[in-house]
Amino acid sequence: MANDEVDGRWRTRLGYLLKHAQLRMAELNAQALRPYGIAARELPILFILDELGAASQQEAATRLGVDRTSMVALLDALEDKGLVSRRPHATDRRRNVVVLTESGADIMARAARASDAAEREFLAPLDADDANRLRRALGAVAHPPDAD
Amino acid sequence: MANDEVDGRWRTRLGYLLKHAQLRMAELNAQALRPYGIAARELPILFILDELGAASQQEAATRLGVDRTSMVALLDALEDKGLVSRRPHATDRRRNVVVLTESGADIMARAARASDAAEREFLAPLDADDANRLRRALGAVAHPPDAD
DNA sequence: TATTGTTATACTCTATAACTATA
């Protein structure tokens, strides 16, 4: 519509800006990851398994801030794609030990590069200084000052 | 957990930061607006009706970027609360003319102040300069350079 | 034919409760 002079107040509200910035980043990430057959929400799981080496489903879920019931379906999908494997824990047989497969590690590395490119595209309207400031500011506001 | 030295890469990704920043802002807004009986998603509707004076449901939906089928339920809720009214358009009887009621204008003004306070709380970890830069940077990245 | 409002439907994401098997 290009009706810029009647740019209502709600367009400059943080709630609106954050929602739409997040939607655009999510869309760019989804596009970037599509060739690797993974969803944006699955990449952090690959990251954390790589970081921890191996983890129980509970551990992974807690670290990522999703609950353990959601983790089941997420890991089902990753296991179906051959990116992670589950085996029973050696001593505590209630647990699963979840690890990246070779293919999972490979996809993770390549998907991470694709996601980096998506971030660069997202940040393209900003110069390097503003981009760095944005990332730091988001880190500061993303969690309440007194919580995790 | 406070395991800050193993702060995995995914915690500094824009997708993660934007999602959690948005969640926190949404939560603060929801809290701020609860006393006024409206949801965060309803305030922009009040804003746009105030801005336009009157609008068809289609107009309001298009401006706000929601589709017209979602607008129906949103306006049903606002009408039930007595904040907006619908009457048939004088000449085009397919349309509804949607306007703020007196109570709707009052709630809008007070809710806007509450939402401003929520934004200030959200931005509290930043100094004034960083807060302004954040808002401008989000405005720049919220929409692709060539779209909207 | 096209448009406005509406309803019904479906799909995603997430959260809660309850079950099982182990500890």
Next chain:
DNA sequence: TATAGTTATAGAGTATAACAATA
């Protein structure tokens, strides 16, 4: 008793398709 994984279910939120009334 408590915990890990699982399943079933339900709730937001949103999108698509089809319909009635009107243009």
